[in-house]
Amino acid sequence: MSRNDPIAALIDLMARLPGLGPRSARRVVLHLIRKRGALLQPLADAMQAVARSARECLNCGNVGTSDICEICESEARATGLLCVVEDVADLWAMERSGVFRGRYHVLGGTLSALDGVGPDDLRIPQLKSRLASEGITEVILALNATIDGQTTAHYIADELGGAVSVTSLAQGVPIGGELDYLDDGTITAALNARKAF
Numbered sequence: 001m002s003r004n005d006p007i008a009a010l011i012d013l014m015a016r017l018p019g020l021g022p023r024s025a026r027r028v029v030l031h032l033i034r035k036r037g038a039l040l041q042p043l044a045d046a047m048q049a050v051a052r053s054a055r056e057c058l059n060c061g062n063v064g065t066s067d068i069c070e071i072c073e074s075e076a077r078a079t080g081l082l083c084v085v086e087d088v089a090d091l092w093a094m095e096r097s098g099v100f101r102g103r104y105h106v107l108g109g110t111l112s113a114l115d116g117v118g119p120d121d122l123r124i125p126q127l128k129s130r131l132a133s134e135g136i137t138e139v140i141l142a143l144n145a146t147i148d149g150q151t152t153a154h155y156i157a158d159e160l161g162g163a164v165s166v167t168s169l170a171q172g173v174p175i176g177g178e179l180d181y182l183d184d185g186t187i188t189a190a191l192n193a194r195k196a197f
Contacts, residue, residue: 007033059130061106061123063088071095077103080137084127084156086110086144090179094142097187102140105130110148111155122152124159131164138165141197144178157197168197 007029014025032040056062057069064070071077081102085091091104107122130136141156143149157166170193173182182190 060104061108062091062104071103077101080135081140082136083140083142085142093179093182094187097184099188099191110152112148124156136164138167140194141166141168145173145175153197166197167194170195
C-alpha cells in the first residue's frame, strides 16, 4: 500500500493509539472495513462530533461538551469534598466506582524533574483558588501510587498548608499502581479508607 492510500493512512493513525501497534491497527482497520455500515461510518461520525464539541472544563479540567462539566454544575456535588487526580482517565475511573459524590480537580500530570514538569506546568494555582470559592473543607489526593504521584501529593499538601483537611487514598491502591487500571471494588475500598496525609 502506498502512503497516499487512505487505508494505509488510517492504519498509520490507528497504530499511534495507546495499546495498538502496527499489527493490531491493521486488524482493527480490516474489521472496520468489513463492518463498514455497522461500525466504520458510525465511528467516523462519532469522531467528527467529538472533534467539534469536546472541550476541557474551565473549572476542574474534566473533558466534556460544555465549558463547565456536569459534575461542576451539579449542586448535589457541592459537598465540600474535592478529589485531586492526575488526569481525566483517573477522574473517569473514580466516577465509574460510583462512590465519590464530591467534585474533582484534574492536575494534568505530576511533578517530574526528569521530564521537566514543575509546579507551574500543573493546575495547582487553580486548585488553590477553588478552595475558598467553593467552600472546600477536604482535599482528597487520589494520585497514582508512583514516585512522581507521591512527590506531587507531598508538594500539594505543603502548598495547602493546613488551610483544609488533606487526605489520601488508603488501602486498595497498590504501590506503583494507577487508578485507571483498578477495578471498582478496589477504588471503593481505597476511597472509603482514606487517611490524613
